Amino acid sequence: GQNIDQPTEMTATEGAIVQINCTYQTSGFNGLFWYQQHAGEAPTFLSYNVLDGLEEKGRFSSFLSRSKGYSYLLLKELQMKDSASYLCAFNTGGFKTIFGAGTRLFVKA
């Protein structure tokens, strides 16, 4: 079957670094996405990994290990505006994108 697991909630302090983990199971895989979703808003794209390794994009980095079915999103220099839900999603074969339940991140001063 297809499954994604992420922690439900995390809390971190402004200026700190936080790592949000995601594990997945799927028979067909064509890459992994991270999306950010602020309360009451639509998800917006953050990153895409299809090969193993780390992709860095400003304060956000995303890592993928296909053999382990594992990814993480790393947020550096946390800001209050980073308080949001972070959704891990993978592409199955073809064009189907499956989302996890999301991790709610609370950034405190």
Next chain:
Amino acid sequence: EAGVAQSPRYKIIEKRQSVAFWCNPISGHATLYWYQQILGQGPKLLIQFQNNGVVDDSQLPKDRFSAERLKGVDSTLKIQPAKLEDSAVYLCASSYRGPRGGYNSPLHFGNGTRLTVT
């Protein structure tokens, strides 16, 4: 570029009534998706179109939900009759992905329609 347009933003109906949502994707995006997002959960794929053909509707409750994509552009999602458990945000998304690939093309979401069934 203009984003994905959805209407209405909010809808309140009584159970057993019907409701329809409309979506206009980003111009040139071949793939269109309807997701249901219940409060506190991730988006759940209901149906996926490639141009005006259905690619996947395995999670669409076909006894009450229907969707179409006219001329490979706009799409409507209908619920008839609605149940209490249909209360959710209905998100439309589009993507550049097509038969030649583009797997790394992200989904672009509209602002969604928040449906409350009483």
